[in-house]
Amino acid sequence: METVNKKILLVEDDPNFGIVLKDYLSMNDFDVTLAKNGMEGYEKFRKDSFDLCILDVMMPYKDGFTLAKEIREKDENIPIIFLTAKTMKEDVLKGYKVGADDYLNKPFDSEVLLFKIKAIIQRKSTESLADSKQFEFEIGNFHLNSKLRFLTYKDEEPIKLSPKENELLRLLALHENDLMPRELALTKIWRDDNYFTSRSMDVYIAKLRKYLKKDEDVEILNIHGEGFRLVVKSEADS
Amino acid sequence: METVNKKILLVEDDPNFGIVLKDYLSMNDFDVTLAKNGMEGYEKFRKDSFDLCILDVMMPYKDGFTLAKEIREKDENIPIIFLTAKTMKEDVLKGYKVGADDYLNKPFDSEVLLFKIKAIIQRKSTESLADSKQFEFEIGNFHLNSKLRFLTYKDEEPIKLSPKENELLRLLALHENDLMPRELALTKIWRDDNYFTSRSMDVYIAKLRKYLKKDEDVEILNIHGEGFRLVVKSEADS
DNA sequence: ATTTTTGTTAACGTTAGGTTAAATGCTTAA
């Protein structure tokens, strides 16, 4: 016996494209439910349980972002892939803090989609602790793109982050204004909790502080013996 | 609402058999146009668009093979199923290099036909998705024609690309401004992911960078350990 | 006061990537 197929909710208003994509995914051992607009998509989402959603962004009545927000209200961890028009770029996506797991420009190569689906499902299944792999964050005046590993301050040139810098900052951002325990970062990022990894982490905290100095409302505080706290002052400010 | 019915052109000179077959297919959700000989078949083919053709081979005036050739001149991808007499065997068919998608001996089981039709339509639709391979891209001031494998900068002479150069650039373009994972290119283009193919890919990246140098707004960035990113600056610029 | 924890910088080793050139493989045309 095989393992049970992963279930995908596909919301796409173009019927031809929808069918073709559905068939293609079905052929690749996914159980696909197709909805032709946001309303229907939400209904189907409520009535069933899925492993992943693929949402077209541009749809009449209810666009993909809005639908995603509703879906995330019900399940904040479900992976979502957006299909966007080629003309739509980062800037647009930035506006919507929905937390996409990935997005693809239409038209796209079907094998690329398959690759991404598998990568996401793989990632989710190995992520023991259910934290969403949200990869975009607003941190004061910074924007962190954790997938492309860069940190942008206002309109300046993005700062490239190393994998460790990136993961650490992301982890802090996920706990914004809250304690991010030392042990958590060491376990999740360094996969080992000892004197040296701990010192290594401190080095990375120093690096991040350097980057974040540009915005004086953002800082990383230490909670002695416990961990760190990424604080953003006056977020809902004057 | 379902997707629109598939349209079938059926060319069959035996009126009884033709009608029966047409009705049977109609009952199974196909839109069937019946022509009673090759001439009529060709006329109807020209005036409408179909998803599939079913051609009797043995017909007066214009046989099925000849008709198929004419049809293929107009549309080289349309699926064709031939209905042949039982006595006619492979040898005969071989002579005609028409590119049949399938052929069936008369008399045949109607369910078999149905099955084959569905299989063919299914196959074609996913093929078309797989090479919904967009093959033309605007990359800054470059134009990539990925089918003819050349890259044009403004009005200059097109640069010829080798197959690998072409596929790699195309893959990058499909992910414009986004991460194109190393692993993806290696899997898709090199069909193997090891140290040497990986180094080979790096060589190709270097080649592409050389071509792309002409436009300083276009560059291929590396994301250490992850892959590459084709960035185009100031696309929606002042 | 003294120990422990944290902050920070610098040095180091390792690995990934950048690039060029040579070697190999493939196709084609003489």
Added chain:
DNA sequence: TTAAGCATTTAACCTAACGTTAACAAAAAT
């Protein structure tokens, strides 16, 4: 069949990126 002309791989060498560790300073806890 061989040689020319490609495309592609492999090799070689170099630089950049990363992460760890060490060293020392500062802060916090005891």
